[in-house]
Amino acid sequence: xxxxxxxxxxxxxxxxxxxxxxxxxxxxxxxxxxxxxxxxxxxxxxxxxxxxxxxxxxxxxxxxxxxxxxxxxxxxxxxxxxxxxxxxxxxxxxxxxxxxxxxxxxxxxxxxxxxxxxxxxxxxxxxxxxxxxxxxxxxxxxxxxxxxxxxxxxxxxxxxxxxxxxxxxxxxxxxxxxxxxxxxxxxxxxxxxxxxxxxxxxxxxxxxxxxxxxxxxxxxxxxxxxxxxxxxxxxxxxxxxxxxxxxxxxxxxxxxxxxxxxxxxxxxxxxxxxxxxxxxxxxxxxxxxxxxxxxxxxxxxxxxxxxxxxxxxxxxxxxxxxxxxxxxxxxx
Numbered sequence: 001x002x003x004x005x006x007x008x009x010x011x012x013x014x015x016x017x018x019x020x021x022x023x024x025x026x027x028x029x030x031x032x033x034x035x036x037x038x039x040x041x042x043x044x045x046x047x048x049x050x051x052x053x054x055x056x057x058x059x060x061x062x063x064x065x066x067x068x069x070x071x072x073x074x075x076x077x078x079x080x081x082x083x084x085x086x087x088x089x090x091x092x093x094x095x096x097x098x099x100x101x102x103x104x105x106x107x108x109x110x111x112x113x114x115x116x117x118x119x120x121x122x123x124x125x126x127x128x129x130x131x132x133x134x135x136x137x138x139x140x141x142x143x144x145x146x147x148x149x150x151x152x153x154x155x156x157x158x159x160x161x162x163x164x165x166x167x168x169x170x171x172x173x174x175x176x177x178x179x180x181x182x183x184x185x186x187x188x189x190x191x192x193x194x195x196x197x198x199x200x201x202x203x204x205x206x207x208x209x210x211x212x213x214x215x216x217x218x219x220x221x222x223x224x225x226x227x228x229x230x231x232x233x234x235x236x237x238x239x240x241x242x243x244x245x246x247x248x249x250x251x252x253x254x255x256x257x258x259x260x261x262x263x264x265x266x267x268x269x270x271x272x273x274x275x276x277x278x279x280x281x282x283x284x285x286x287x288x289x290x291x292x293x294x295x296x297x298x299x300x301x302x303x304x305x306x307x308x309x310x311x312x313x314x315x316x317x318x319x320x321x322x323x324x325x326x327x328x329x330x331x332x
Contacts, residue, residue: 028058031067050076083137086119086130094121095143097150099168100316101325102287102309105297110329112167114203114309115151116316117143141176148186152193152200154319159196164326169201171233177204183219187226197227203254204244205233220249231287245282253279257290260310264295273303280304 030051231252291310
């Protein structure tokens with residue numbers, strides 16, 4: 001009965017004879033069954049709204065409906081609660097820097113590091129749960145800028161006191177990258193603190209749409225003019241990998257960990273070898289990310305690989321532990 005009622009309602013509105021409305025109005029519904037009617041009116045409206053928004057098809061511009069489910073409701077409330085906690089965490093400066101070293105596989109020396117985000121008071125909430133929310137609610141830009149400033153202060157303090165420092169790379173999410181004048185904000189922090197450009201590299205995420213946004217080449221050129229390296233993260237997982245290589249502006253690519261998962265088959269050897277050959281032809285460096293096994297290290301040496309970031313050498317670590325490694329490397 002309910003399905004019939006909804007279908008008739010949808011048809012009457014969707015096929016409205018008015019030329020402006022015809023086939024242009026899509027409806028979405030949240031449905032609360034009668035045996036659940038026990039809260040007051042405001043609570044019911046809230047639950048209906050949340051139920052409607054939880055429908056998987058709502059973003060597809062089609063007619064859709066979802067029946068109330070208590071588990072989905074609790075999940076949505078938990079998400080909003082976590083989003084609020086993340087905003088408070090940003091205000092209270094609870095996000096800190098961890099670094100995963102990048103290693104030259106021919107010397108086993110640390111030649112750089114990637115700055116990674118960690119929430120010091122996350123409790124048992126994993127990174128894969130809170131990071132997407134930071135991005136969805138656009139908190140990530142302010143968090144990243146704050147951690148970038150921390151990292152720049154760390155580099156400058158070391159250089160001023162003759163302590164060992166290596167170049168650090170920073171992920172820039174698409175949300176942050178496409179913020180108006182975001183690239184200028186990053187550079188202004190560098191210049192304010194006085195960090196030489198050779199100590200900074202920006203990593204763009206692979207799902208950035210190079211061919212669909214004219215600003216990307218302009219942003220890459222802006223960094224390049226100031227001597228700042230740019231790399232493409234997660235190379236091989238999305239649609240923009242080769243667009244970046246063809247159009248230039250990228251100094252390095254980071255081969256995604258999928259290339260180094262499982263047995264080193266002839267097929268994997270073939271693809272890795274030709275990716276390295278191609279990168280050399282266009283003068284682009286390669287960092288192999290997520291490498292955990294010696295057989296891959298040996299093969300990378302064989303085909304001319306140089307740089308690795310992965311558990312075979314080091315896991316991400318707090319900044320102090322990273323510095324201890326650099327100090328030990330200098331002594332040895």
